[in-house]
Amino acid sequence: MPRSGLLVLAVSAGVTGCSPEPAEVAADEERIACAVGGAQEFEEVCAVDRSKADGKLALVVRHPDGAFRRFAVVTDGRGLVVADGAEEAVTRIEGGKLAVAVGEDRYMFPASIKTAQTDAR
Known part of the structure; x- marks a missing residue:
């Protein structure tokens, strides 16, 4: 992703599917691939x-098996960083979404890119 762009997570967009709901995930919860x-x-x-602490947005992604990962939303162009744990998140834009990989786990978050505006004077 070019450094001139700013990644903005669209974490409020709900995702629904047609398949039966896994027992661990309630039907009305926001989900991602x-x-x-x-x-x-x-x-x-x-x-x-989603939660806010000290004015910063944090995400907890819960896996169907009960495991979870915590992420902090950052505004430096990466989108997300791992909030705890030793492994770092690798992020990139893929098909208009923020692809995040941490170890063997991969996530696709809704996102949009806002380009930096330059002064044309």
Whole structure:
């Protein structure tokens, strides 16, 4: 992603699917596509919980098996960073979404890119 762009997560957009709901994820929860535990295919089964602390947005992504990851939303162009743990998030824009990989787990967050405006004087 070029450094002139600013990544903005669109975490308020809900995602719904046609498949039966996994028991661990309530039907009304916001979900994103994920491939966890080394899975090859993405499925929209990871629940996203949002919270604010000290004016900063944090996300907890819950896997269908009960595992979870915490992310902090950042405004430096990366979009998300791991809020705890030793592994770092690798992020990139893929098909208009923020693709995030942490270890064997991969996530697809809704996102938009705002380009930096330059002064044309």
